[in-house]
Amino acid sequence: MFRRPPLPDFPPGGLLVGGAARDWLRGVTPRDFDWAVPDPAAAARQRAEGTGGAVFPLDAERGYWRVSAPGGVQHDFVPLPPDIADDLLRRDFTVNALALTAGREVIDPAGGGADLRAKRLRMVRPENLRADPLRAWRAARLSVTLGFSLAPATAHEVQQVAAALAAGTLAVPAAERVRDEVQTLLAHPLAAHGIQQLEDLGLLALTVPELRAGRSLTQGGFHHLDVYGHSLEALHQLIARQPHASLPLRWAALLHDIGKPPTAATDPDTGRRTFYGHDKVGAKLTYRILTRLKLPAGEIAHASRLVGAHMLPLPANAKEARRFVHRRRELLPDLLSVMLADREAARGPASTPASRYAYALGMERVLAALEEQPSAPAPLLTGQEIMELLGLEPGPGVGQAVRALAEAAATHEVSDAQGARAFLKAWARG
Numbered sequence: 001m002f003r004r005p006p007l008p009d010f011p012p013g014g015l016l017v018g019g020a021a022r023d024w025l026r027g028v029t030p031r032d033f034d035w036a037v038p039d040p041a042a043a044a045r046q047r048a049e050g051t052g053g054a055v056f057p058l059d060a061e062r063g064y065w066r067v068s069a070p071g072g073v074q075h076d077f078v079p080l081p082p083d084i085a086d087d088l089l090r091r092d093f094t095v096n097a098l099a100l101t102a103g104r105e106v107i108d109p110a111g112g113g114a115d116l117r118a119k120r121l122r123m124v125r126p127e128n129l130r131a132d133p134l135r136a137w138r139a140a141r142l143s144v145t146l147g148f149s150l151a152p153a154t155a156h157e158v159q160q161v162a163a164a165l166a167a168g169t170l171a172v173p174a175a176e177r178v179r180d181e182v183q184t185l186l187a188h189p190l191a192a193h194g195i196q197q198l199e200d201l202g203l204l205a206l207t208v209p210e211l212r213a214g215r216s217l218t219q220g221g222f223h224h225l226d227v228y229g230h231s232l233e234a235l236h237q238l239i240a241r242q243p244h245a246s247l248p249l250r251w252a253a254l255l256h257d258i259g260k261p262p263t264a265a266t267d268p269d270t271g272r273r274t275f276y277g278h279d280k281v282g283a284k285l286t287y288r289i290l291t292r293l294k295l296p297a298g299e300i301a302h303a304s305r306l307v308g309a310h311m312l313p314l315p316a317n318a319k320e321a322r323r324f325v326h327r328r329r330e331l332l333p334d335l336l337s338v339m340l341a342d343r344e345a346a347r348g349p350a351s352t353p354a355s356r357y358a359y360a361l362g363m364e365r366v367l368a369a370l371e372e373q374p375s376a377p378a379p380l381l382t383g384q385e386i387m388e389l390l391g392l393e394p395g396p397g398v399g400q401a402v403r404a405l406a407e408a409a410a411t412h413e414v415s416d417a418q419g420a421r422a423f424l425k426a427w428a429r430g
Contacts, residue, residue, distance in 0.1 A: 005029040009050075010102035011043035011077070015084060018091070021098040025106070026116055033075045036084065036099070040065045040077035047075050085109040092135040093142065093154075094122050115151075122151040129161050134173040136161045137181040140201055144185055144194040155201065162202030172206065179293040182207060186250050189243060192236040195254065207293075210285055211254070213261035219273065224347045227260045233345035234338075242337060248299040249334050251290060252306035253341045258282045258289070259307075283308030305331055310338050314362025319411050321365035325373060326410035332370055336363055377409045380420035389421055390428050401427070 004027060010016065014037035020030035037043040041057075044065035048055035053069035058076070067075040081087040084107055088097040094112035106113060110124045121143045129135045136158045143150045150158075164170040172178075185194040195211075198204040204212055214227030225233060231254055238245055238253040245253075259282025260275045267274050287304040295303075309331060315321040328335055343359055379402075386392065386401050404427050408414045414423045 003027050008033070008047075008075075011035055011037045011046065013038045013080065014043060014077075014102070015080065015107070016100040017084075017088070018096050018098070021100040021106075022095045022112070022116065024100065025098065025113070031073050033073070035075060035077045036080045036087075037077050038080050040079055044075070044077045047077075051075075089124055090128060090131075091124055092128055092132075092138060094124055095146075095148070097124050115148075119146070119148045120151055121146065121148040121154060123154040123157060126157045126160075129157055130164070130170065132173070133161050133165055133170050134177050134181065136165070136201065137173075137178055137198075137203055137207075140194060140197045140203060141181045141185045144190055144197055145188050150197075158201045158203075162206060165206055166202070175292060175294045178207060179295065182293070183247055186247060186254075189239055191239060191250060191254075192232040195232055195235070208255075208289055210258050210261075210289060214257065217261055217264060219260075219275075224351075225345070227257050230345050231255070231257055234341045237344040238337060238341035241340070245337065246334075248295075248303040249306070249337060251286070251295075251299075251303040252310075252334070252338050255286045255289065255303070256282065256307050256310045256338055256342055258285045279308055279311040302331075302334070306335055306338050309335055310342060312339075314339075314359065315365050315369075316362070318365060318369065321369035322373065322411045323407065324366055325369045326376070326407050329370075329376065333367070336366060339363075373410065376406065380405060380409055380414065380417050381424075386424060389424060 004024060006029075007016070007024060014035045016024070016033065017036050018034045020033045023030045035043065040063045044055045044067050047053070047067045047069070051067065051069040051073075053067045053073075053075075055065065055067050058064040058066050063079045065077045067077075069075060084099055088099060088107065088109050091097040091110075094110040094115045096112070097108070097110040098112045098116075099107040101107070115122050121139060123129055123139075129139075139150060139154060139158045142148065161170065165172050182198075185191060185198075188194060195204065198207060199212065211228065211231060214229075214231060217227040219225075219227060219230070234256060235250060235254045238250065242249070257275075257278065259278035259280070262285075263275045263278040263281050265274050265276070266272070283304045286307045287300055290300040290303060309328060312324070312328070312335075315324045325332060340363065343356070381389070383398055383402060386405070387394070387398055390397075390401060392398050392401070401424060405414070405420055405424060408423050409420070414420050
């Protein structure tokens with residue numbers, strides 16, 4: 001059924017287990033190898049010598065070792081259990097409860113081979129999911145990333161686990177572990193479908209409950225979907241145009257309207273629903289959500305700033321485009337990607353070919369200005385020269401003058417030191 005790729009040499013007496021065996025059986029070359037061996041430390045050192053990789057203990061007391069080999073390939077070594085079938089039956093899903101011998105014989109106590117051929121994700125036993133509730137998120141992630149259907153009984157049990165987590169009768173896994181599952185799902189081409197899978201299984205309420213608040217919240221105008229549906233469609237539109245979009249950019253597309261539910265109101269004069277300030281509220285919520293999920297600080301800041309800036313009006317001429325680039329340079333071109341995804345996810349009655357064309361022209365102006373000036377122009381005057389020219393003491397006023405001159409240079413109002421002095425004198429006069 002599948003063309004099997006080559007495998008590295010097996011360690012003496014070792015078995016290839018879990019996801020690596022699964023991937024090999026479905027014709028995919030593994031990059032993360034899990035080996036069950038009689039002597040993990042010796043096997044790890046031997047593999048490191050053979051690959052030129054780095055070896056280190058994951059848990060020396062339990063005999064867990066890892067080799068990070070060149071090319072991003074990873075080999076983990078754990079002790080060979082006394083009863084491999086019993087060990088496999090304690091795993092999460094049947095397609096992961098597989099082992100492979102050096103002779104390419106398959107050990108399959110849970111019927112994972114049949115599920116693999118049927119492209120079906122099925123739990124080994126309900127108690128296995130409850131033993132580690134993170135496996136509920138893994139069910140959503142694997143069903144999407146492997147392209148497998150979730151067996152009905154497994155989907156039901158995952159929903160039961162989610163309900164127990166919500167009720168506090170099961171302990172919620174560490175945020176870092178949940179983050180890793182969600183980020184792997186978010187990195188997939190079908191990430192929007194994956195978010196919906198989390199919702200269907202009752203897991204979104206445990207992950208990003210703020211996103212669910214947009215369900216059934218209608219918008220009108222440019223929008224034809226509720227806030228929740230629009231958010232998923234924006235993520236889909238982003239990935240369709242940028243398959244290699246970074247994770248912070250994907251988060252920004254998904255969360256760009258997260259501020260709409262708490263800012264929803266009705267205009268008393270028109271009766272229309274409004275969301276004034278949702279971009280700024282959304283930036284704060286994005287920061288809170290991604291901090292809760294333990295993302296790196298730089299990624300949190302970038303995604304939050306993208307959300308906070310996504311409602312900026314696009315420039316109407318070249319000078320405005322240069323100012324737009326100057327003020328938001330550190331967010332570009334990602335900001336344009338979020339704005340375009342937002343726009344393309346909206347197909348309400350106010351969205352017309354003419355409005356979309358005008359939006360495209362604004363995008364083109366920004367891109368042209370960014371190409372013309374990919375980095376900020378060099379300062380025309382030093383801070384000391386500015387202080388002497390304007391008679392300023394060190395303080396906030398100097399910074400204001402520096403920024404004003406930098407923007408004037410970026411928008412081509414000034415181009416040399418003489419023009420910079422004239423500009424600053426006029427600026428200081430107000």
